Amino acid sequence: MSYTNYPTGSGARNARTSFEFGRTHVIRPKGRHLATIVWLHGLGDNGASASQLLEPLPLPNVKWICPTAPTRPVALLGGFTCTAWFDVAEISEDSPDDLEGLDASAAHIANLLSTEPAGELLAFPCCYTSKKGSLTSSFLPPLFPPQTVKLGIGGFNMGAATALYSATCFALSKYANGNLYPINLRAVVGLSGWLPGTRSLKNKIEGSHEATRRAASLPILLCHGRSDDVVAYKYGEKSAQALASAGFRNIIFKCYDGLGHYTVPREMDEVCSFLASRLGLECFR
Numbered sequence: 001m002s003y004t005n006y007p008t009g010s011g012a013r014n015a016r017t018s019f020e021f022g023r024t025h026v027i028r029p030k031g032r033h034l035a036t037i038v039w040l041h042g043l044g045d046n047g048a049s050a051s052q053l054l055e056p057l058p059l060p061n062v063k064w065i066c067p068t069a070p071t072r073p074v075a076l077l078g079g080f081t082c083t084a085w086f087d088v089a090e091i092s093e094d095s096p097d098d099l100e101g102l103d104a105s106a107a108h109i110a111n112l113l114s115t116e117p118a119g120e121l122l123a124f125p126c127c128y129t130s131k132k133g134s135l136t137s138s139f140l141p142p143l144f145p146p147q148t149v150k151l152g153i154g155g156f157n158m159g160a161a162t163a164l165y166s167a168t169c170f171a172l173s174k175y176a177n178g179n180l181y182p183i184n185l186r187a188v189v190g191l192s193g194w195l196p197g198t199r200s201l202k203n204k205i206e207g208s209h210e211a212t213r214r215a216a217s218l219p220i221l222l223c224h225g226r227s228d229d230v231v232a233y234k235y236g237e238k239s240a241q242a243l244a245s246a247g248f249r250n251i252i253f254k255c256y257d258g259l260g261h262y263t264v265p266r267e268m269d270e271v272c273s274f275l276a277s278r279l280g281l282e283c284f285r
Contacts, residue, residue: 160193
């Protein structure tokens, strides 16, 4: 899917770059469909690889959607072209954020969730006019009626960074470009990743009562290995601290001694337990 222009609520107002997303892989629920989660692969990987990680998980109520990032030059790799959710020069607090790329990926993920038959979309304050010219409502109704299916985002490496960025969009009710973020997220998971946009996040959320409420309501699980030599452990820890400082009160940070930049069964067990408890799912072991 190519993104060159975004309608209101789905990304950049005037996109300057075309983002061609790759193939999306879907794992259907093996039981009653209670949750849909978009899972994002790491830098240079693809949705097929992510689906192989998720297929064996004992969560029969989850539909997994595993998209593939656009192929693009990445400054961190000296301009080498590979799949990446956004451009990044270095992983540090001082590195500039590719907000255009982040918005494009967050919008693509939101679109995947919003087209779910059981998707939960937010209602936004507005006014609209009836055929008779009278003001009929102060809220834009959701595109779908209320549903029991819950929506979440998770990811590894750069996918985790994009998932966390989506969490901040949910809290602020908008993307960095100002357009409305339409998805009612119920859980976010980030493995071996980091949080983009940390410098201004706290001030943005503290400046809005609604953003503070949303941030406090969203469960987030972060996991990181102490021996990670790709995304250093300190960035995972600092990301958790930055989220907590900004008002994300429902956050869990798990660290693993001896774990490098990869996943292990006990970490995925933690993911399953977290999703099952927060989203009311069955979990068979």
